[in-house]
């Protein structure tokens with residue numbers, strides 16, 4: 001029979017998976033709300049972020065309690081540190097989703113109608129896809145998949161840079177839509193941050209499996 | 225079984241030979257060692273090198289042979305009928321099974337501390353000087369000096385200096401255990417073997433012994449058997465994990481507890497065994 005504390009560890013892991021599912025859904029809904037200028041959906045995203053915050057607190061508390069009472073070692077200890085660090089990244093993704101949702105009401109119909117969303121939907125698809133893969137890599141202990149996430153971060157960075165330039169130029173041409181365009185610049189930045197957090201989680205997945213710390217190790221340039 | 229560690233250590237010795245000419249990392253060497261009680265083999269082809277002035281922990285489930293191996297190092301098993309071994313154990317490259325070696329002189333180099341403290345029914349003072357008296361040394365000033373040095377070494381001097389002539393049985397469990405450590409170091413051995421020295425002690429006494437082990441390794445090579453994983457993690461530099469008489473993994477303690485190479489080790493240190 002499995003010792004009971006193994007089940008406790010499993011429960012923490014399940015909560016982490018639940019939190020990541022909510023965050024993924026919220027991020028997707030925020031982009032959908034933006035594309036459809038759907039204020040109701042945007043409000044749902046804002047409301048659901050409270051669940052994300054609550055889960056972060058719970059997972060951290062559960063992990064600290066487990067460390068204190070069970071004194072885990074080796075991969076159990078890594079799993080808990082990864083949960084604590086990972087919930088922090090997930091919570092920040094939740095904040096970015098909320099920030100995107102809040103910007104929806106600053107954006108005018110004509111700005112969207114003029115197809116000035118540019119690469120934002122594609123960029124969002126990339127970033128959210130990276131987050132999905134990072135969470136899957138963590139769950140499935142798949143370092144290959146995690147490396148793939150790290151590799152893709154550059155594309156999202158590049159898209160964000162070109163958005164900055166193009167929206168900046170449009171602002172000088174279409175002064176009456178300046179607020180909408182500014183909102184889109186901020187949305188682009190939020191999506192770029194989501195990809196950064198996905199990258200962090202992918203690095204944590206590698207740490208969980210191998211015990212090797214790959215942050216700040218230049219792995220990003222190596223995996224290209 | 226993992227041999228990589230020995231090889232790594234061997235290389236380090238070669239390349240570091242110029243930097244530290246006097247250092248001798250591998251002090252006790254166990255080679256192809258099998259051990260039998262009668263017909264039953266309890267240790268299988270063990271190979272490990274124990275470094276000088278470090279703490280090496282032996283861990284593993286009950287009955288895996290930790291005590292048997294420890295007791296081989298000072299040939300305590302000699303007293304048991306029907307024992308037999310293959311392979312060799314050397315200290316400073318000198319075989320402890322050499323027929324010319326006197327077991328008494330081997331034991332002088334090795335102090336031993338047991339799970340249950342076993343003071344003699346004598347005074348604190350006599351417990352410590354007993355082995356010196358047996359060796360024919362009786363000069364009062366010399367004995368006094370040994371008593372003070374040993375008790376200080378075992379972090380017990382301040383607690384007992386005013387009651388040295390009282391019975392050792394009046395001490396608390398933790399104090400008795402430190403008295404046994406004082407007795408074990410009275411002869412200035414080079415090696416200290418400890419078989420579950422803290423298993424009967426409370427956390428404060430355990431903390432004192434662990435702190436003591438930490439200090440003693442400046443002078444002694446220490447091998448400790450423990451069932452307490454946190455204790456192994458806290459006090460040792462290297463950890464050897466045994467299972468059913470075989471050495472499964474031997475490496476830096478932090479490697480064993482943070483990221484062991486063998487699944488069996490990971491299962492054991494994280495409590496998933498059995």
Ligand SMILES: Nc1ncnc2c1ncn2[C@@H]1O[C@H](COP(=O)(O)OP(=O)(O)OP(=O)(O)O)[C@@H](O)[C@H]1O
Nearest residue numbers: 261266284285286287288289290291292293304451
């Ligand atoms: N004197 C003896 N005669 C025969 N068999 C023995 C003797 N002493 C120990 N054994 C056997 O040898 C094996 C190893 O015993 P040992 O005491 O070395 O294990 P251990 O790892 O120290 O266990 P524990 O953690 O319970 O102290 C066991 O199967 C034990 O039953």
Ligand SMILES: [Mg+2]
Nearest residue numbers: 290291292449
């Ligand atoms: Mg034993």
